[in-house]
Amino acid sequence: MASTPKKSNDEGQFDRVDFQGEVFVISVAAELAGMHAQTLRTYDRMGLVTPMRTRGGGRRYSRADVELLREIQHLSQEEGVNLAGIKAIIELGEENRNLKESLRKVTAENEQLKDQLRSGRPRGELVHVPRSTAVVMWERRKGRAK
Structure with a gap:
């Protein structure tokens, strides 16, 4: 499913993203990453992966997102890193x-x-700017309190 992805900015408007590749709905991205779609939703809520959104709020995952999901899975399952560690x-x-x-x-x-x-x-x-070699002695002014 090829399209021009967009990301929502702070005002709820959509900005064009430079990415000009494939984007995937959550079910396809989950299959490509070897995960369940609910896992992708959880990772989105945790801030591990932030997919693009359609105007209706549907998640759209780029190839880079899918690669990141695979890396998360590798770190979690094969390296034993917990999700907080993966986020870090x-x-x-x-x-x-x-x-x-x-x-x-x-x-x-x-x-x-x-x-x-x-x-x-x-x-x-x-x-x-010439450097001065003059020595200046500092003296306390009279009448100043200590």
Whole structure:
């Protein structure tokens, strides 16, 4: 079932998502993940997997959602991780991806600034500020309370 998925924003409006692949109703996603549909509903309520929603509230799962469901099943059944631990793993993975993206952007900006410095493109004037070696003695002002 191919369509253009949408996600609901805070105002109840629907925004287009960049994902241009297949989306699946809950029964198909459950079958692809090897789980019962009720398990997917539970995972949605717990925040482990957040599927897209139709205007009527129906869940629509992407390929990435199905892969995440499979990973949850692997961690739970074969690695013995409880659902709270799985949620922490998912959240840390998302945080890690966000940090990597931030690092990529800052690194690109840094390279751009280095290129500007190398090319001599003026972004501002460099001014030499001499360092003082003078010693200044501090004295308490008269009339101030301790």
